[in-house]
Amino acid sequence: xxxxxxxxxxxxxxxxxxxxxxxxxxxxxxxxxxxxxxxxxxxxxxxxxxxxxxxxxxxxxxxxxxxxxxxxxxxxxxxxxxxxxxxxxxxxxxxxxxxxxxxxxxxxxxxxxxxxxxxxxxxxxxxxxxxxxxxxxxxxxxxxxxxxxxxxxxxxxxxxxxxxxxxxxxxxxxxxxxxxxxxxxxxxxxxxxxxxxxxxxxxxxxxxxxxxxxxxxxxxxxxxxxxxxxxxxxxxxxxxxxxxxxxxxxxxxxxxxxxxxxxxxxxxxxx
Numbered sequence: 001x002x003x004x005x006x007x008x009x010x011x012x013x014x015x016x017x018x019x020x021x022x023x024x025x026x027x028x029x030x031x032x033x034x035x036x037x038x039x040x041x042x043x044x045x046x047x048x049x050x051x052x053x054x055x056x057x058x059x060x061x062x063x064x065x066x067x068x069x070x071x072x073x074x075x076x077x078x079x080x081x082x083x084x085x086x087x088x089x090x091x092x093x094x095x096x097x098x099x100x101x102x103x104x105x106x107x108x109x110x111x112x113x114x115x116x117x118x119x120x121x122x123x124x125x126x127x128x129x130x131x132x133x134x135x136x137x138x139x140x141x142x143x144x145x146x147x148x149x150x151x152x153x154x155x156x157x158x159x160x161x162x163x164x165x166x167x168x169x170x171x172x173x174x175x176x177x178x179x180x181x182x183x184x185x186x187x188x189x190x191x192x193x194x195x196x197x198x199x200x201x202x203x204x205x206x207x208x209x210x211x212x213x214x215x216x217x218x219x220x221x222x223x224x225x226x227x228x229x230x231x232x233x234x235x236x237x238x239x240x241x242x243x244x245x246x247x248x249x250x251x252x253x254x255x256x257x258x259x260x261x262x263x264x265x266x267x268x269x270x271x
Contacts, residue, residue: 057138058138058200059140066122069117070193073114076107087183091187091227092227094231112183115186115190117151118190120147122193123192124146126213127149128146131264154185156253161178161181162178164245176231177231187220194209195212196213
């Protein structure tokens with residue numbers, strides 16, 4: 001009997017309102033009890049499940065196209081090295097007499113053509129993400145429409161520059177201007193390749209590569225405009241024509257291309 005009483009007294013200590021230090025030893029309030037209960041429930045039942053962010057995988061067709069273009073460029077590495085070595089002269093120079101040591105072969109023209117096609121593809125990827133979001137990278141038919149849009153814009157620019165050169169300067173300056181345009185597009189394709197790969201695979205960080213691509217595009221266009229200004233500027237009247245050229249061929253077509261991209265995204269992107 002005494003043993004049971006001592007065991008009961010050990011397991012059931014009497015409530016002492018004050019401790020030895022004189023502090024009030026009150027029982028737990030309702031908030032503390034609720035928090036402890038919540039912790040126990042979380043430990044036993046686990047955390048509340050939530051949806052994972054949706055990841056859009058890039059279309060296999062656009063990836064295969066990029067790999068094929070990069071493989072062709074790798075096989076043309078010697079011609080690419082030659083193009084880059086004469087970049088400052090061909091991109092900014094307005095020399096009317098051809099240097100006797102300059103050699104331009106069909107292989108160089110083929111390499112520039114492949115680079116221009118790469119430029120149209122990567123511009124289409126970035127334009128699609130800029131207008132339609134990350135989900136456009138998984139829609140290959142829609143990406144093909146964007147590629148057709150950028151290729152059409154390139155041919156529109158080439159034809160328009162040909163007409164402007166025919167109307168306002170001679171054939172030598174026109175050829176130099178078009179050569180600078182093709183080279184600018186080719187170098188732009190190499191510059192935008194890395195941002196295009198980023199927006200294809202790293203969707204959470206796609207905002208920064210898109211803005212980097214826009215910045216590189218603006219820099220490339222300014223470089224091309226500098227060469228055009230050196231070719232066509234011939235006093236104050238030519239400056240007025242140059243401003244009209246900027247509005248007609250460098251600003252309005254870009255706005256129309258962006259509006260067309262938004263139209264494609266609205267009509268063909270699945271909801």
